[in-house]
Amino acid sequence: MTRSEDVGQGQQQYDVVISGASLAGCAAAILLARQGVRVALLERRTDPAAYKVLCTHSLTANAYPVLAELGLTEALDRTGAPHNDARWWTRWGWIEPKAAPGGPELPYGYNIRRSKLDPLIRDRAAGTPGVDLLLGHQVSGLIREDGRTQGVRVTTPDGERELRARLVVGADGKDSAVARHAGIAARQYENGRFGYLAQYRDLPLAGGSGQVWFLEPDMAYAFPNEDGVTVLAVLVRKQEHLAAFREDVEGSFLKFVRALPEAPPVDRAQRISKFIGTVNYPLQSRRPTAPGLALIGDAALTTDPLWGVGCGWALESARWLAEVVGPALAAGGPLDRPLAAYAWRHRRRLSPHQLLAADYAKARPFNPMERLVFAAAARDAALARHMHRFASRLISPARFLAPAVLARAAAVNLRHRRAAPSQGGAVRS
Structure with a gap:
């Protein structure tokens, strides 16, 4: 726990105030505090064991490096959390990703209920030197001076208070109070x-x-x-x-x-x-930064829960932010360029995935390109592994649908069609 500086009646000074002590907020707090940054981690709920209920309860493989950096992989193993291996049924058969003979095991994440995961990471954050976990603290407004966010006003069990900081981070979910008070609107995509x-x-x-x-x-x-x-x-x-x-x-x-x-x-x-x-869970995206402010996790981007990638992206976005703003905060340097770097990385890494998810959220059948790749992945071990890497968000949509991949998929399906009549089976495209 850190000691903040008193700056006036009812005010305290931190380097960073993070609103939301769930996955994204706790990860950012830990990673920033390790760099010598003083962090106030706010959680509107008063119970340290509180957890998110509506969730796929899955951490995709893209989250593994962040979990390892946070020192949580051994703790997850001790809980008995299974690796999130999966097989996918399609009308062409099951896609069953398996490691290549003699090759490394497939990348994995974990399946763990949030009732176990959230208290685990929150406890880790609370025990990190440099972090003040402030339960029962609800952001009620932002302190803005000279066109920048300079802190937050909060409602607490003991009344109102102000917390000043060089950076305010919204890690408070899809209905982010920080984003609302900052006037950052969400672009929404209907979910069918x-x-x-x-x-x-x-x-x-x-x-x-x-x-x-x-x-x-x-x-x-x-x-x-x-x-x-x-x-x-x-x-x-x-x-x-x-x-x-x-x-x-x-x-x-x-x-x-x-x-x-x-x-x-x-x-x-x-x-x-x-x-x-x-019943109504639209996809939405927000501009992830403003002067003196950043959004991570669902506050920045809420995707279709169908894909189970929200937890992984929450952890990744926390890490991206901490990597670029941590050194500047620790050294007392300017934040505009690091925040711009975070915003660029967030858009580059996640916007293509979000656009694909928004299109599929129209509740349509597979399009021709999807039929090509899914059918081939049910018939070809290498393409099944390729599907696994994409579902784990370890590769981009551009790599997932690269020309060489599509050419291999077409060849696999063509061989299957040629072989099917001689095997006496029905031909499926």
Whole structure:
């Protein structure tokens, strides 16, 4: 815990104030404090064990380097959090990524419920020298002087107070109060699907790995988590399914799951949670910086939960910000150029993924290019590994759909079509 400087009645001075002590906020606090930066980490909730409920509970492989830098991988292993291996059902068969013979294991992240993960990383942040974790602190406004954000006004259990800082970071989710007070509007993309999930115990999955069903355009997934719990979710078109779910969530959920190809035996499992979901969950993007201010995690970009990448991007964006602003904050240097560098990196790394996700959120079937690659990945081990790297957000959309990849996919599908008649099977494009 750091000692802040008193600068006046009811005021304290920090280098950084971070609003939101969830994944992005805690990661940024830890990484900045390690560089000698004084951090106030604010959390509106008063319970240190509070956690996000609506989540895929999955950390994709792109998050692994950040988790390792935070020193959390061993702790996650001790919880029994499974690696987030998965196989994906398509109309061309299962895509089952496996390591190449004699090659390295596939990159992995973890499946872990937020009820375990959030308190774990928050405790790590609170124990980091240089971090003040301030529970029950809700941002009620920004302090702005000379066109820059210079701190925050907060509501606390003990009344109002002001916290001044050279940088204010919004890590407070898709409905970010920091962004709202700064006047940073969100660009929204309609999501044509809605989703519900529930947690089940004793729900066996084929091969012991996660399962994802691409039903074109409906979706479902089952991810094993720690303590023998599996998170089961359905993400379906509003136009076709919303009325039925509004009438009977449980019945509609179970009916959909039972009809899945090679469906998990949900009727023999024990449901241990409520059905959790949302009908309206648009994708949205915000400008990630302003003078004296930065946004990370869902505050900067909220994508389709269908892909389960939000936690990974929250951790990555925290790391990107800490890498560029940490040295300037520790040295007392100017922040405009580091903030511009963060904004450029955030847009370059995430905007192409967001555009693809926004297009698929229209709840449409696969387009011709997607059919080409998904069909080939169900038939070719190298392309299945390529799919795994993209689903883990370790490669960009440009690399995922590179000309050489498309050429290989076309060749794989052509060989399959030529071989299918002689094997007596139906030809599937």
